[in-house]
Amino acid sequence: MxxxxxxxxxxxxxxxxxxxxxxxxxxxxxxxxxxxxxxxxxxxxxxxxxxxxxxxxxxxxxxxxxxxxxxxxxxxxxxxxxxxxxxxxxxxxxxxxxxxxxxxxxxxxxxxxxxxxxxxxxxxxxxxxxxxxxxxxxxxxxxxxxxxxxxxxxxxxxxxxxxxxxxxxxxxxxxxxxxxxxxxxxxxxxxxxxxxxxxxxxxxxxxxxxxxxxxxxxxxxxxxxxxxxxxxxxxxxxxxxxxxxxxxxxxxxxxxxxxxxxxxxxxxxxxxxxxxxxxxxxxxxxxxxxxxxxxxxxxxxxxxxxxxxxxxRMTVHPRHPYAGELVYTAFSGSHQDAIRKGLNIYERDKPKYWEVPYLPIDPSDVGREYEAIIRINSQSGKGGVAYIMEHNFGYKLPKDMHPEFGRVIQKETDITGEELKPERIMEIFKREYIDIKEPIQLLRYKIEENQYLAQNENKVHLKATLIIDGKEKEIKGEGNGPIDAFFHGLREIGIPSYKFVSYDEHALTEGSDAKAIAYICLENQNADKLYGVGIAQNITTASLNAIVSAINRLSKLSGVK
Missing domain, CATH: 3.20.20.70 (Aldolase class I)
Structure with missing residues (x-):
């Protein structure tokens, strides 16, 4: 030149x-x-x-x-x-x-x-x-x-x-x-x-x-x-x-x-x-x-x-300061995580001054919405996915679950090469955690609970009907709670032993027909850890479904480690 x-x-x-x-x-x-x-x-x-x-x-x-x-x-x-x-x-x-x-x-x-x-x-x-x-x-x-x-x-x-x-x-x-x-x-x-x-x-x-x-x-x-x-x-x-x-x-x-x-x-x-x-x-x-x-x-x-x-008849550039379509979005995983944490703290503490990483102003001050802040593509990370799940759908994924589901989404975006809308992220979540019915599916169960006050003990007897590899099977188990009893019943019919790692739950909706969601992490004999998710109006049902979800995912692993 x-x-x-x-x-x-x-x-x-x-x-x-x-x-x-x-x-x-x-x-x-x-x-x-x-x-x-x-x-x-x-x-x-x-x-x-x-x-x-x-x-x-x-x-x-x-x-x-x-x-x-x-x-x-x-x-x-x-x-x-x-x-x-x-x-x-x-x-x-x-x-x-x-x-x-x-x-x-x-x-x-x-x-x-x-x-x-x-x-x-x-x-x-x-x-x-x-x-x-x-x-x-x-x-x-x-x-x-x-x-x-x-x-x-x-x-x-x-x-x-x-x-x-x-x-x-x-x-x-x-x-x-x-x-x-x-x-x-x-x-x-x-x-x-x-x-x-x-x-x-x-x-x-x-x-x-x-x-x-x-x-x-x-x-x-x-x-x-x-x-x-x-x-x-x-x-x-x-x-x-x-x-x-x-x-x-x-x-x-x-x-x-x-x-x-x-x-x-x-x-x-x-x-x-x-x-x-x-x-x-x-x-x-x-x-x-x-x-x-x-x-x-x-x-x-x-x-x-x-x-x-x-x-x-002109267009405003999508990166135009304050006004562009993309200026309140984040695709980078580390940015998404920082924004998610910053917004949560801001909403919790309600400080006098706006301080959220990567967002110089509150998007709502110019009529933009929080829901559109984080968008997911192949460069996104665990924080952005967790933010979408919580702020769009009310699913408060346990912190240790963020990287696991983040990898699931990463795999999808690597395949498609496209941005994932929140609705598509929810579809993938349901496919991966909720709708997985093989090799085990819980059909029904019955619980009998006995309290032994003098010994300060609680005994739960559980009977459940499962479909395993397409066939119905009855299980019986006893434990100090429904989850413990369910595990014992599974072991009785030869289901491999799993180590219970963590349990989280929260209400998903409110009112008389409120639903609960349970997140359970299990570890198999190879030290692989995966989460399962269950949703039901009854927290016990949600928890048992979460166990089944985790076992099904561990039985397949489907490349997610």
């Missing part, structure tokens, strides 16, 4: 930079540019109906500033803005933002589209970068400043005539990242000289990374330089508009806020020209995960994704 064609972006020399020691404490002013920057980047731009649906979604989320288009450049954009105004669709307290180049006829058309609006932000821009001055415009620095000043002057005049409308002004030195920092300050101050902002009547100065050209820390240096060198800093709202050409627009926006910015422009899920804009969903939920109120409501992220995909 011809790497020598490129040169590194020059770092900015700043003495005693402050932003690395700053901490984000509150959310910025958010401005959605989905309906303008995002829309113009779509292969099929939204029509008026789709833009209206998307606009209403942005209102539901809580945006108070929404850039709706470039009304002087497109009839659809013009028509959409008129529909919002004429049908009184803009709520009180919401400002509509419109973009215009610093060209007379475009500015005039923009104000024509704004007639009758209550509140608007008129966003003026012209490119100031060294490259565009030299290659595109063939103009010197003064000529570029003149373009900005001419546009700012006309906006002043037209805003004065817009009676009954509150017009806020915004200026962007387009391609700020390619503009010399001192010259960016000079251009913006020339615009400020025209607009004459005050602390009571501020303007917005927006610093766009129209093309992301450097690492986020250098962008933060440029923002801090501007923040500390611009005059009348208390009379402006410093805004950011980052693009994602290097894949770091979210980080650039976050560091830019540390460097002094108080407003962020971006889009849902980062839609925008080329590699996209900064993703407001990610920035806002990053703040949320740090205990900061983002001021935007993403509590039903699945619905937001649905409307977004419908209107834009």
């Amino acid at each position: 011809k790497y020598w064609k490129y040169r590194p972006f020059p770092p900015l020399k700043i003495n005693n930079r402050k932003w690395p020691d700053n901490v984000l404490m509150k959310a910025p002013i958010w401005c959605s540019v989905d309906l303008r920057d995002g829309n113009q980047a779509l292969p099929i731009p939204m029509n008026v109906a789709e833009k209206l649906e998307f606009f209403n979604l942005l209102l539901e989320i809580g945006f108070k500033e929404i850039e709706v288009g470039f009304p002087s450049a497109s009839q659809v954009e013009f028509q959409f803005l008129r529909e919002l105004i004429e049908n009184n669709l803009i709520p009180d307290g919401v400002s509509i933002q419109v973009l215009t180049q610093s060209r007379k006829h475009l500015i005039e058309k923009t104000f024509e589209a704004l007639q009758g609006i209550k509140r608007a932000i008129v966003h003026l821009y012209n490119s100031t970068s060294e490259l565009q001055r030299r290659v595109v415009f063939n103009k010197d620095k003064k000529a570029i400043i003149d373009i900005a000043v001419e546009g700012a002057t006309l906006i002043n005049e037209l805003a004065e005539k817009a009676k009954g409308s509150i017009i806020m002004k915004e200026y962007s030195p387009e391609s700020f990242t390619g503009t010399e920092p001192d010259y960016a300050v000079e251009v913006c101050e020339a615009v400020m000289d025209v607009w004459k902002p005050t602390p009571q009547n501020k303007i917005i100065i927006n610093l766009p990374a129209t093309v992301e050209m450097c690492t986020p820390n250098i962008y933060a240096d440029m923002v801090e330089y501007f923040h500390t060198h611009i005059k009348n800093r208390d009379s402006i709202i410093l805004s950011l508009h980052t693009h994602n050409d290097r894949g770091t627009s979210v980080a650039a926006s976050e560091l830019g806020m540390l460097a002094g910015a108080e407003r962020v422009e971006g889009t849902l899920f980062g839609n925008g020209e080329r590699t996209g804009n900064s993703d407001i969903v990610t920035i806002a939920l990053n703040m949320f995960s740090q205990g900061i109120d983002p001021g935007l409501d993403f509590s039903n992220i699945s619905r937001i994704v649905k409307v977004y995909e419908k209107c834009t």
Whole structure:
């Protein structure tokens, strides 16, 4: 690759930079540019109906500033803005933002589209970068400043005539990242000289990374330089508009806020020209995960994704932070085990703060469900399988049983090469533990129990009918309990001796028809250990079925060791 064609972006020399020691404490002013920057980047731009649906979604989320288009450049954009105004669709307290180049006829058309609006932000821009001055415009620095000043002057005049409308002004030195920092300050101050902002009547100065050209820390240096060198800093709202050409627009926006910015422009899920804009969903939920109120409501992220995909015809990547289909799932076995343990402790202890391994936020905070967190494939482990069994079906497998059933599932996924849904996992569990009826099946049994109080003894006499290798057999046994008596009865008819290793039980359902489940681990003469499982309304029946299940599995072993 011809790497020598490129040169590194020059770092900015700043003495005693402050932003690395700053901490984000509150959310910025958010401005959605989905309906303008995002829309113009779509292969099929939204029509008026789709833009209206998307606009209403942005209102539901809580945006108070929404850039709706470039009304002087497109009839659809013009028509959409008129529909919002004429049908009184803009709520009180919401400002509509419109973009215009610093060209007379475009500015005039923009104000024509704004007639009758209550509140608007008129966003003026012209490119100031060294490259565009030299290659595109063939103009010197003064000529570029003149373009900005001419546009700012006309906006002043037209805003004065817009009676009954509150017009806020915004200026962007387009391609700020390619503009010399001192010259960016000079251009913006020339615009400020025209607009004459005050602390009571501020303007917005927006610093766009129209093309992301450097690492986020250098962008933060440029923002801090501007923040500390611009005059009348208390009379402006410093805004950011980052693009994602290097894949770091979210980080650039976050560091830019540390460097002094108080407003962020971006889009849902980062839609925008080329590699996209900064993703407001990610920035806002990053703040949320740090205990900061983002001021935007993403509590039903699945619905937001649905409307977004419908209107834009774009898809949200399954790994997209906070919103993707797979971001609250874990396929790795160690991750699954850690999540299962973390969720159990969180639900048990109910601590003040969320702390679950591998999950930076509680999925339910964005409308996602615990049941979908862990999914099983060939990379999964025992913890994930146990989690599915407990949280989807109520089966609390003994800890020592986790690796055993995990190997059963692992074998299945190795064969199919596919992800296993919870329903399929339950089918395999039943096949392996519940429905295994050979070589032994328990048909019926009867118990007689005698208590010898003086000797503090309990004697149980058990009679049972079994099917063994297709033939009915009666057994009789005596012991200090039903399980002990059943074992003795099996030995009497020549069933090999098994060592009893462990016993666990719990209620599977509640109410008068509640069922119990028993898990029994047996060890054969070769030191092989396997679990059996029994389910019944009677715990004794469940326990005897669990013994039969374990014996049947040990008699086959079926490759599970």
